[in-house]
Amino acid sequence: MEDVICVSDYNKKVLETMNIEGIKIFDTTLRDGEQTPGVAFSIEEKIKMAESLDLLGVDAIEAGFPVTSVGEKEAIKKICDMGLKAKICGLARSNKKDIDVALDCNVDRVHTFIATSPLHREFKLKMSKEEIMARAVEGVEYAKDHGVEVEFSCEDATRTELEYLKEMHRAVRDAGVDYINVPDTVGTIMPKAMRYLIKELVSDINVPISIHCHNDFGLAVANSLAAVESGAKQIHCTINGLGERAGNASLEEIVMSLMALYGVRVSLDTTRLTYISKLVSRISGVVVQPNKAIVGENAFAHESGIHVHGVLSKAFCYEPLTPKLVGKESEIVVGKHTGLHAVEKKLKDYGIGLTKDQILEIVEDIKLIREGGKKITDEDLIAIAAGYVGKVPDEEKEVKLEEMSIISGLRITPTATAILNINGTKKVGSNIGNGAVDAALNALKSIVPEKITLEEYRLEAITGGSDALCQVSVKMANEAGIKALGKSVGPDIVMTSVNAAIEAINKLRKLNKEGKTQ
Numbered sequence: 001m002e003d004v005i006c007v008s009d010y011n012k013k014v015l016e017t018m019n020i021e022g023i024k025i026f027d028t029t030l031r032d033g034e035q036t037p038g039v040a041f042s043i044e045e046k047i048k049m050a051e052s053l054d055l056l057g058v059d060a061i062e063a064g065f066p067v068t069s070v071g072e073k074e075a076i077k078k079i080c081d082m083g084l085k086a087k088i089c090g091l092a093r094s095n096k097k098d099i100d101v102a103l104d105c106n107v108d109r110v111h112t113f114i115a116t117s118p119l120h121r122e123f124k125l126k127m128s129k130e131e132i133m134a135r136a137v138e139g140v141e142y143a144k145d146h147g148v149e150v151e152f153s154c155e156d157a158t159r160t161e162l163e164y165l166k167e168m169h170r171a172v173r174d175a176g177v178d179y180i181n182v183p184d185t186v187g188t189i190m191p192k193a194m195r196y197l198i199k200e201l202v203s204d205i206n207v208p209i210s211i212h213c214h215n216d217f218g219l220a221v222a223n224s225l226a227a228v229e230s231g232a233k234q235i236h237c238t239i240n241g242l243g244e245r246a247g248n249a250s251l252e253e254i255v256m257s258l259m260a261l262y263g264v265r266v267s268l269d270t271t272r273l274t275y276i277s278k279l280v281s282r283i284s285g286v287v288v289q290p291n292k293a294i295v296g297e298n299a300f301a302h303e304s305g306i307h308v309h310g311v312l313s314k315a316f317c318y319e320p321l322t323p324k325l326v327g328k329e330s331e332i333v334v335g336k337h338t339g340l341h342a343v344e345k346k347l348k349d350y351g352i353g354l355t356k357d358q359i360l361e362i363v364e365d366i367k368l369i370r371e372g373g374k375k376i377t378d379e380d381l382i383a384i385a386a387g388y389v390g391k392v393p394d395e396e397k398e399v400k401l402e403e404m405s406i407i408s409g410l411r412i413t414p415t416a417t418a419i420l421n422i423n424g425t426k427k428v429g430s431n432i433g434n435g436a437v438d439a440a441l442n443a444l445k446s447i448v449p450e451k452i453t454l455e456e457y458r459l460e461a462i463t464g465g466s467d468a469l470c471q472v473s474v475k476m477a478n479e480a481g482i483k484a485l486g487k488s489v490g491p492d493i494v495m496t497s498v499n500a501a502i503e504a505i506n507k508l509r510k511l512n513k514e515g516k517t518q
């Protein structure tokens, strides 16, 4: 693993005192994940995700809450018939009807639950502690009698009195439960308290403890890992952290943390994580935030000059693990913080060789365009670079644009005024045209002393969208019949056209002196 993971050695120091192994991954994307506000999966979608979760290698799939609808039951039944390696689990309240519907689906495991916290006892269930315990035991016994595995949860366990929680656990243990899950239903515990609670529960009972954390304070993953540190053996999690309210612990983050930080041997095919994240995002309609750990678009993307330089020398400088491990690639993004190395590397990858000075000019162009709010794609970069091939170097330019103003609109003659610096002398000129571009180019032509004509004008959008960069090619000719092509790339059509025309004018002057044509 040393060649694909590079994390802090301090982790090893604390791991020496822990015994973390054989952690099972229980995926509840199809159940708690589907409880994400606004999300509902079709039968086919559930089947597709179950298949992918199985290929990923999770130990258990909570396929749904069978009693909630006919369609839900049918989906779970179909998933049970798929012959997947993962154990298929169905959720049921602690009552015979819910359990019967789950059993009817042929699930491998029934997950029964009942709320136990004082809040839920008083305001939701209106039941005494004893009544709740009796219901829980009855449910576990009933499901066990039907030959399936049984997992039991005290809903809102982290706000339940410790002694009562232990009594509940002992009671379901005596009823034959296989796993006891501890839900942090409203995400209200902190990692240190979770360590304390799970230690208490694990030492009290000889049944594997599972953990189910919600992310109301953004601590679902931290709390799940804290539970594992204290002896929990199964983690409930969801792809992309989907789930009620702020969601559940994200599977990708849990699995990669276990593997990379805790050194746990994980039997999942982690290279499938990015694909399954995308699949679930597409099906659920819940977009993955770009800066989401492990699977976010930016998780292995680098823009700032210092980072790109580091990553290009040794990826571990700014990557804790090789992105291939999670089915991703490192990406170098060009933008406001881009430096020479990033642009040089990108252009080299596309087989474009430019001088260091040209690349530095491109870096400046990129910063200007990015500050204007436009995202720069690789196609944009290639087009910008193409404009530098054969470009007149800045210090050799005889004609430079100092100012340009254009007036255009409805019922107004497009008019442009420009100030050019020609060999150190400022000259002003105005002209009109058929449109803003025509007026601007006519203004330029009216200032330069030589007579030039526009031979060809080409405008292309590089990528789609109204904010796409445009590429303008302007071919101009002088009286001697010498022709020159100027190219420019930018976010604004008129100014890009003006820059391309200035480039063509400078080339014409250069070629004229050399007595050549382009």
Ligand code: KIV
Pocket (backbone or CB within 6 Å): 032, 113, 153, 155, 156, 183, 184, 185, 186, 212, 214
């Ligand atoms: O969050 C929760 O308490 C649950 C239970 C049904 C386990 O999802």
Ligand code: ZN
Pocket (backbone or CB within 6 Å): 032, 183, 185, 212, 214, 244
């Ligand atoms: Zn939950």
